[in-house]
Every structure is written in structure tokens, then in C-alpha cells.
Amino acid sequence: MRTFSNIKGMPVHSQETGKKLGTVESLCITDSGQIKGVFIDVEGFFKRDRFIPMEAINAVGRDSLVVLGTSFPIAKEGLLEGQSTEDTIGKSLYSTEGNQLGLITDVYVKDNLEIISGYEVSNGFFADVTEGKQTFFNTSACSISDDAVMIKLQS
Structure with a gap:
């Protein structure tokens, strides 16, 4: 078990390329406390926060989140359900x-x-x-x- 404060800021990497996709900004949670995915802060001038669904997360390590592929981060604005841990x-x-x-x-x-x-x-x-x-x-x-x-x- 771990706290959100330990996860926030953790790097997110692609399993296939090893490329850093961003850092964990928040968790997306349902009204019943299930975690739907993570919001990540994508680096760059025009990059916005992105969402990675739980199905795309392959591993949650001590130092990094590992996701399958690089095409999963979707725009945070497209989500209608769920709240963030923030x-x-x-x-x-x-x-x-x-x-x-x-x-x-x-x-x-x-x-x-x-x-x-x-x-x-x-x-x-x-x-x-x-x-x-x-x-x-x-x-x-x-x-x-x-x-x-x-x-x-x-x-």
C-alpha cells in the first residue's frame, strides 16, 4: 500500500521504447473509489495534461509507472466521468x-x-x-x- 503523495511526480515510461511520457499528476477515481487511470503532466510548451487508462498500465514500480505503448495518453478534457485525487x-x-x-x-x-x-x-x-x-x-x-x-x- 502507498499514498498518493508518494506516487505524485513519479515518471511514466513506455515499455516498448523506454521513453518518458510524463509524470503522474493525479489519479482519476470513480464515485465509488475505483481508480480509472492516471492523469500525467506531459513535458513541453504546448503539451497538456493527459490521461492513461488502467488497462494501459503494465506495472507500478517503486520508481516509475510503465505503460504499454505510447499512443495511450489521451486529452484530459475528453473525460466526462471521474474525479481526481486532487x-x-x-x-x-x-x-x-x-x-x-x-x-x-x-x-x-x-x-x-x-x-x-x-x-x-x-x-x-x-x-x-x-x-x-x-x-x-x-x-x-x-x-x-x-x-x-x-x-x-x-x-
């Missing part, structure tokens, strides 16, 4: 029991980038200093909206 960070996290757990500061994902498995939250500067940030792991699919994220906590 949109999720800063939202309130609630349990399905109705308790506010804090504001999301980071996202935990499975090593293969399959699904969001947990959230790191803050309850304010002083609470972070005295108690530290808290981590909550969900047991099943979460619910992500424009307002908040709801998770079922592990017992």
Missing part, C-alpha cells in the same frame, strides 16, 4: 455511522493502483501536532461526492 484532498471524511473524521490530506491506494483503500485526515494544526494525523481504512467501496467522502470503517 479534488478529493481537502474534502471532509465521514463514516457511514455519521461521524466526521476530519479533512482528507492524503489518499492510500493498493500497490497496483486498483482502488482507494484509505485516507489520511487532519483535525487541525494543533490536533496534528499533539495527536498526529489519523489514518482510516475502508472495508468496502466508499462514496465520493462533490461535498464529502463517506467510508465504512473497519471494525
Whole structure:
């Protein structure tokens, strides 16, 4: 398991050519917490952010993401569904029991980038200093909206 902050900025390489296609900018996630793919920042003056679907990702290593081919990055603007992890960070996290757990500061994902498995939250500067940030792991699919994220906590 790893956090999004460890993945952000990771280089993305083509398996066939070894060419660097860009760096990870964000993850595209569904409203239930499934990861659809990655948004990458493509280098160059006129290059825009691109999207690589999960089917095109061959490996998620410690130092790099490896994709099949070079034709997969598609324009980010063409996507209608899904949110980015950047949109999720800063939202309130609630349990399905109705308790506010804090504001999301980071996202935990499975090593293969399959699904969001947990959230790191803050309850304010002083609470972070005295108690530290808290981590909550969900047991099943979460619910992500424009307002908040709801998770079922592990017992």
C-alpha cells in the first residue's frame, strides 16, 4: 500500500521504447473509489495534461509507472466521468455511522493502483501536532461526492 503523495511526480515510461511520457499528476477515481487511470503532466510548451487508462498500465514500480505503448495518453478534457485525487484532498471524511473524521490530506491506494483503500485526515494544526494525523481504512467501496467522502470503517 502507498499514498498518493508518494506516487505524485513519479515518471511514466513506455515499455516498448523506454521513453518518458510524463509524470503522474493525479489519479482519476470513480464515485465509488475505483481508480480509472492516471492523469500525467506531459513535458513541453504546448503539451497538456493527459490521461492513461488502467488497462494501459503494465506495472507500478517503486520508481516509475510503465505503460504499454505510447499512443495511450489521451486529452484530459475528453473525460466526462471521474474525479481526481486532487479534488478529493481537502474534502471532509465521514463514516457511514455519521461521524466526521476530519479533512482528507492524503489518499492510500493498493500497490497496483486498483482502488482507494484509505485516507489520511487532519483535525487541525494543533490536533496534528499533539495527536498526529489519523489514518482510516475502508472495508468496502466508499462514496465520493462533490461535498464529502463517506467510508465504512473497519471494525
